[in-house]
Amino acid sequence: MDLKNSTILITGGTSGIGLEFVKQLTELGSTIIVTGRKLDALNETKKQFPNVHTFQSDVSNARDIEKLYKEVTLQFPELNIIINNAGLMRLIDLQDQSLDLENINREIATNLSGTVQMVHQFLPHLLKQKSAAIVNVSSGIAFMSYSAAPIYSATKAGVRAYTQSLRLQLEDTNVKVFEMIPPGVKTKLQDDWVKQPNESMMMNADDMVKVAINGLLKDKKELKPFAINIIKLASRLIPNVLLNFGHREFKEIKKLKNNQ
8 A cells, every 4th residue: 555645544543553553654644634532632633743634523423424424525535545443442241230231332333333334434435546445453352252351352353354354345446455453552442441451461552553554555454463373373273271361350350340
């Protein structure tokens, strides 16, 4: 992909991986459009990177996406890449009845439905471009369900399956489909967790985005660090070991919550 001469929309671009995309793609000379739910965060991003264009929009809200599409394609008809990065990850005990149905669905609405809706809305526009791309952000958890974050695990497995199907359906078009597959990455996703993840097992966001951009420049379908290859292999050879390793954390988290 020619990123320098591209106009790129990044959902969830005000923090973590999304903000790092903004930084590194700005340095390459791309035209950047950033979306997010929080106006304050968008304003802060604009202060950091004055040349980016910001739109307040929630990917879990269909009307927001429809409005975003109309505004962005009118102002930026050359838009040719979307990065579906917006995400939500929560530690959830599935026996916790304090979560109502709308609350329990939040990660699905953001991570999975949001990605599907963004693609469905913007695809007709992307198909008109000479060269276009869709980047969907899944996770290493797509290969090894993490019981402490069960709904997040399900959504990322869903994003991976959807992205593979999308790539096949668009194989004869000008729209390339990429899947970004991060391992654990140090972002604000984990800020309110009762038990913080082991930082030695986490990747820095800037390193992950460097891997992704290098992959995009070389048209690699899967944008992933070497650690993901290990996880993929382990998920085939020793799936129960991986599941039980993650489940130990759920037990520790539940114990911490019970002692609060």
